[in-house]
Amino acid sequence: MRSLAEAREVSSRSAFSVILLDRFLPDCQTDDHVRVAIAAWSGTPVVVLTGLDDEEWGMNALGWGAQDFLLKDQLGPNDLERSLLYAIERKRLTDTLEGQRQSVARDHEQQAYERLGGESVAASLLGVGALSESIPERYGELVEAYAVVLDQSIEASVFRTAGRASRDLRELGQHLGFLRATPRDLMQLHSRAIELRVAGKDPGTIEKYAAEGRFLVIELMGELVYYYRTYYVQWGAESKHDVVR
Numbered sequence: 001m002r003s004l005a006e007a008r009e010v011s012s013r014s015a016f017s018v019i020l021l022d023r024f025l026p027d028c029q030t031d032d033h034v035r036v037a038i039a040a041w042s043g044t045p046v047v048v049l050t051g052l053d054d055e056e057w058g059m060n061a062l063g064w065g066a067q068d069f070l071l072k073d074q075l076g077p078n079d080l081e082r083s084l085l086y087a088i089e090r091k092r093l094t095d096t097l098e099g100q101r102q103s104v105a106r107d108h109e110q111q112a113y114e115r116l117g118g119e120s121v122a123a124s125l126l127g128v129g130a131l132s133e134s135i136p137e138r139y140g141e142l143v144e145a146y147a148v149v150l151d152q153s154i155e156a157s158v159f160r161t162a163g164r165a166s167r168d169l170r171e172l173g174q175h176l177g178f179l180r181a182t183p184r185d186l187m188q189l190h191s192r193a194i195e196l197r198v199a200g201k202d203p204g205t206i207e208k209y210a211a212e213g214r215f216l217v218i219e220l221m222g223e224l225v226y227y228y229r230t231y232y233v234q235w236g237a238e239s240k241h242d243v244v245r
């Protein structure tokens with residue numbers, strides 16, 4: 001490839017086992033360019049090719065997510081092939097370990113949320129059962145709606161733009177409140193949406209959804225609490241007023 005832009009365009013349409021990134025491409029001269037490129041290829045091992053006097057910079061590239069760096073003027077006959085093969089294997093092993101770590105972390109997180117929002121207490125207070133059982137079709141639509149908000153939130157975070165995620169999340173919280181959702185309903189909704197979005201994805205993408213989802217589900221819980229405080233307290237006050245009259 002003759003430029004970083006061309007390489008990114010081609011890689012968006014085709015899968016590669018490994019990427020060799022030459023720092024001296026015309027549009028790859030700054031640290032930011034390299035960091036963005038490595039982040040964009042988070043699912044593919046990247047080996048960075050740099051100059052003889054840039055060993056310290058090569059070490060920085062490892063911190064940005066590259067699997068290896070090579071000094072262009074010190075390459076031996078078999079160095080390039082060996083580095084690329086090792087990079088592929090290291091990436092495979094680290095992805096496997098990271099996937100296992102995230103799986104354990106998600107299990108612990110789910111258990112913690114379940115302890116905080118016990119279904120029996122919440123359901124008995126609201127007089128309802130799980131939404132996934134009482135209205136399964138509508139529940140599926142809610143899962144997809146939450147997954148779309150999650151997509152919007154990640155996009156806004158990556159591109160640092162103002163999105164509509166907060167507004168849509170508020171509307172979703174109000175809808176869930178109207179349906180008398182419980183904390184367990186929210187956690188089931190959250191877990192199912194995450195599962196749908198990360199199925200078959202690389203560990204980097206899975207981590208993005210898991211990280212953003214942690215904040216989003218708390219925000220959604222806040223919207224649900226606000227709904228209950230606003231409407232149920234209001235209804236309770238009106239009921240007492242009727243009794244007094």
